[in-house]
Amino acid sequence: MFGLSFALGAFVAGLRYAFPKTTRRLEKKIPRVVALHDRVAKRPHVAAYLVSERRIPFNQMGIFRHYKELDG
Secondary structure: OHHHHHHHHHHHHHHHHHOHHHHHHHHOOOHHHHHHHHHHHHOHHHHHHHOOOOOOOOOOOOOOOOOHHHOO
16 A cells, blocks of 8 residues: 555655646645645655655656646
8 A cells, every 4th residue: 555655645746846836726626635645755764765865856857847838
């Protein structure tokens, strides 16, 4: 179950990066998903990973790049 929770958390983080305006609006409709993301991000090992050099930051090369023209 943790793997699925981690994947969902990564997906939420990616959406927040790619579509920040749209994601802020949609998060109001999915509070339990957002709460799960927040709980997973606070787990000690996950939190350490998120601030580590091992984590590849979002950038303009991957699927989760900022889509300004699509973010309404």
